[in-house]
Amino acid sequence: MISVVTADIVGSRDLADRAGAQRVIEDVLARVHTDLGVAERALEPTVGDEFQGQFPDLPAALQSILLVTLALPDGLALRFGVGVGPVYTIPARGSELPEGPGWWAARQAIDTLHAKQVRAMPAVRTWIAAAQDEDAAVHEQVRLANAYVWARDELVNAMGERARRVVYGRCMGLTQRELAAREQITQSAVSQLLTASGAAGLVEGFVQWRR
Incomplete structure (x- = not known):
């Protein structure tokens, strides 16, 4: 059950040193990838304040996200949208573009997270969504995993x-x-x-x- 992650920087437009923040975040992502080594494609910058990565399953994605959240210094935070579902690549000139239901679910997850942070859950940093065609067991696992990450994020945010x-x-x-x-x-x-x-x-x- 491949899980992909789209992340963005919380409050990136308000950072006094956006370039310095980018360097710190990339160093943290590299450290977690080295320490844990579970990513099929490590979280890396894509465009603007976003990062993307791919993991073999949901547990691997959630392990990495926890370590990244713990390793970031005060004043820097990432939001993580996790998509569970099939992915593939589209050939492009000189590269391959990630695509597929898993990525669409990750985008849906981070959009949902933005809305929830604005309302009643400002400390939550992670949201998980399953691709629409995934079976009921996968959607149930995602529902339970969301309950776990809500509580986890609250604890980390208070530290x-x-x-x-x-x-x-x-x-x-x-x-x-x-x-x-x-x-x-x-x-x-x-x-x-x-x-x-x-x-x-x-x-x-x-x-x-x-x-």
Whole structure:
């Protein structure tokens, strides 16, 4: 069940240093691709403030999106529209253009997300949509996955940079002792940070998606 992602920068027109923000985001995307290595096509810039990538399944897409969200510094955020469905490419002069129901669903997802952020869910950064012709089981999985990412995004949005770094490290299998050394704080402080931020649920969710 191929999953494709279209992302855009939240508030890109209001950024004081748009070019600098682009460099930071691209560095984060490259880091996540290196650390996780699950993308069939890594998230890369396309046009304007948008990025696109392709993953073998929905769990792989959601793992990558979580790590990207955790790794971005304060003041920078991406919105992610995830499309589940078939994709193909159209030959073009000197390249191939991604196309197909999966991509149409990703565009629908990010449009839906824009509308929901304006209304009652400003902290939500991810929305998932299945291609119209996918069977009922796929649409049900997408519905349940959306419930998961809504809660996940709320937790991440409430975290500071240090908490996000620590959660990223735990997702990558680092111990509390290793994270304490990296952050130059005590292991007890790392434990308290993880407990206070609700990180245990995020890390467990990440582990479950990897199975």
